[in-house]
Amino acid sequence: EILPVLLCGGSGTRLWPLSREAFPKQFLPLAGEHTLLQATALRAMRVRGALAPLVVCNADHRYVVAEQLNEVGITHPRLLLEPCARNTAPAIAAAAFAAMADGGDPLLLVLPSDHLIKDESGFRSAVETALANAPDKALVTFGIVPERPDTGFGYIRAAASDGALRHVDQFVEKPGIERAREYVASGDYSWNSGMFLFRASTFLAELEANEPDMFARCSEAVERASKDGDALRLDKAAFGAARADSIDYAVMERTQNAFVLPLSIGWNDVGSWNAVWETIEKDAHGNAAHGDVITIDSRNTYARSERLVALIGVEDLVVIETDDALLVAHRDHVQQVKDVVGRLRESG
Ligand code: GDD
Ligand code: MG
Known part of the structure; x- marks a missing residue:
C-alpha cells in the first residue's frame, strides 16, 4: 500500500502577482486545464497500489483544497490541517504519525503539489522501480539531471554502482552559486526533485535520531489533533512549537540511508x-x-x-x-x- 502525501503549504512568492498568500501557486492552472494540485493528485492516484492521497495544507486553505480535489473526482480527500507553516519536515512528520495512527505503516510517496511532470508514465514506472529495488529502511529520492547551476535546489551525489537505485554519498541542500557551478560541471550530481518514497516508520526513526524535539512535538500534535469531518486538525500549541525546517536540511543531508533514482520525465518545478x-x-x-x-x-x-x-x-x-x-x-x-x-x- 502506498499513501501519497501531497505537500500543499508553500507560498510560491516568485510567481507574484498571480500567486498570492491566499492563493499560492499550487492552486493555479499554470499549464493546461488542471491546477498544479489537481494534476499532482491525479498523477498520484494513477500509481499502482496508491490509496486516496493525504493532503497536508494550512487550515486556511482547507476549502480551496477540498473544492479543487472535488472537481477532479476526489470527493473525500484526507486532509491534515496545519495551524501554522513549519516547513516540510514537520509537515511530513505529522503525515507519518497520522498514517500510523490506525496501526498501519504504509509507504509514503511524498509529492510537492506545485510541480509539472510531462511524462506521467515515466513517473509511474520510476515509482515502481523504486519500490522494487529499495532496501528496507531506505529513504528514496528522485534525481533530475541538472540543467544550470541553480541555487534553489538540493544536489545529490550518488555512489558508483550499476543498479537503478544508488546509495547517496552526499546531499547538499541549496548550495551557494560557486559550489552549484562545481557540482554541475563535475557531472556527478543530480538535482533533488523534492519527491520522496519511504515507509512512515523509517522516516520517523530518522527524524527521531536527527531532530528528537521536532519528532516529539509532531507526535504530540497528531496525538492531540481534533477530527473535523474529513480533516484532522493538528494541535496548535504542539505543532507551533516544532522547529521550522525542511526535510532536506533536517533529514536528507544527515541520513546514511538515502538512495537516489535518476528521472527523466519532463520535470519542472515552475519556480519562477x-x-x-x-x-x-x-x-x-x-x-x-x-x-x-x-x-x-x-x-x-x-x-x-x-x-x-x-x-x-x-x-x-x-x-x-x-x-x-x-x-x-x-x-x-x-x-x-x-x-x-x-x-x-x-x-x-
Ligand atoms: N504542508 C506544507 N507545509 N507544505 C509545505 C510547507 C509547509 O510548511 N512548506 C513548503 N511546502 C510544500 C510546497 O508547497 C512544495 O510543494 C514543497 O512543500 C516543497 O517546498 P518548497 O518551499 O517549494 O521547497 P523548495 O522548492 O525551496 O526546495 C525543495 O524542492 C526542490 C525541488 O523543487 C527541496 O526539496 C530541494 O532539495 C529540491 O531541489
Ligand atoms: Mg519548490
Whole structure:
C-alpha cells in the first residue's frame, strides 16, 4: 500500500502577482486545464497500489483544497490541517504519525503539489522501480539531471554502482552559486526533485535520531489533533512549537540511508516566471503568451493578461497583469520577484 502525501503549504512568492498568500501557486492552472494540485493528485492516484492521497495544507486553505480535489473526482480527500507553516519536515512528520495512527505503516510517496511532470508514465514506472529495488529502511529520492547551476535546489551525489537505485554519498541542500557551478560541471550530481518514497516508520526513526524535539512535538500534535469531518486538525500549541525546517536540511543531508533514482520525465518545478515560460509553446522569436498578445520586433518575451497586450521592440521581458497589479521584469531578474513580496509584507 502506498499513501501519497501531497505537500500543499508553500507560498510560491516568485510567481507574484498571480500567486498570492491566499492563493499560492499550487492552486493555479499554470499549464493546461488542471491546477498544479489537481494534476499532482491525479498523477498520484494513477500509481499502482496508491490509496486516496493525504493532503497536508494550512487550515486556511482547507476549502480551496477540498473544492479543487472535488472537481477532479476526489470527493473525500484526507486532509491534515496545519495551524501554522513549519516547513516540510514537520509537515511530513505529522503525515507519518497520522498514517500510523490506525496501526498501519504504509509507504509514503511524498509529492510537492506545485510541480509539472510531462511524462506521467515515466513517473509511474520510476515509482515502481523504486519500490522494487529499495532496501528496507531506505529513504528514496528522485534525481533530475541538472540543467544550470541553480541555487534553489538540493544536489545529490550518488555512489558508483550499476543498479537503478544508488546509495547517496552526499546531499547538499541549496548550495551557494560557486559550489552549484562545481557540482554541475563535475557531472556527478543530480538535482533533488523534492519527491520522496519511504515507509512512515523509517522516516520517523530518522527524524527521531536527527531532530528528537521536532519528532516529539509532531507526535504530540497528531496525538492531540481534533477530527473535523474529513480533516484532522493538528494541535496548535504542539505543532507551533516544532522547529521550522525542511526535510532536506533536517533529514536528507544527515541520513546514511538515502538512495537516489535518476528521472527523466519532463520535470519542472515552475519556480519562477522563466520556468513557466519554458513550459509553454513559443513563436519563432521565442515569444510566449497567455491571453491576447501582439508582439512586434520582440524576442523571448512572456506576457500574461486578461487585457490585450502589445510588446514592441523589447527582448527578454516578462509582463504579468492581474486585477490589481502589473509586473514588468527582465527575464534574468525573475528570481527577485520574491523581493517584491518581501517589500509588500514589510509595508503591511
Ligand atoms: N504542508 C506544507 N507545509 N507544505 C509545505 C510547507 C509547509 O510548511 N512548506 C513548503 N511546502 C510544500 C510546497 O508547497 C512544495 O510543494 C514543497 O512543500 C516543497 O517546498 P518548497 O518551499 O517549494 O521547497 P523548495 O522548492 O525551496 O526546495 C525543495 O524542492 C526542490 C525541488 O523543487 C527541496 O526539496 C530541494 O532539495 C529540491 O531541489
Ligand atoms: Mg519548490
